[in-house]
Amino acid sequence: MVSLSQTSAYHVLIEMCSRDVNCLHTVSSKLVGWHHSYAETNEWEYMPPVEGRASSGSTSPQPHF
Numbered sequence: 849m850v851s852l853s854q855t856s857a858y859h860v861l862i863e864m865c866s867r868d869v870n871c872l873h874t875v876s877s878k879l880v881g882w883h884h885s886y887a888e889t890n891e892w893e894y895m896p897p898v899e900g901r902a903s904s905g906s907t908s909p910q911p912h913f
Contacts, residue, residue: 861875
């Protein structure tokens with residue numbers, strides 16, 4: 849599902865390139881390249897940063913009363 853912000857961004861790109869074929873080619877090449885670069889990464893290649901844990905070993909924030 850495409851979000852409203854993504855749809856708006858696509859509309860801006862289309863409007864920017866509507867009168868310039870070279871610009872349209874450049875933008876579309878970049879978008880396709882970015883799309884295919886995601887396909888080359890699998891879930892095991894991306895490791896999110898791991899922050900330290902509390903001394904109790906808990907990973908959820910503790911409420912402050």
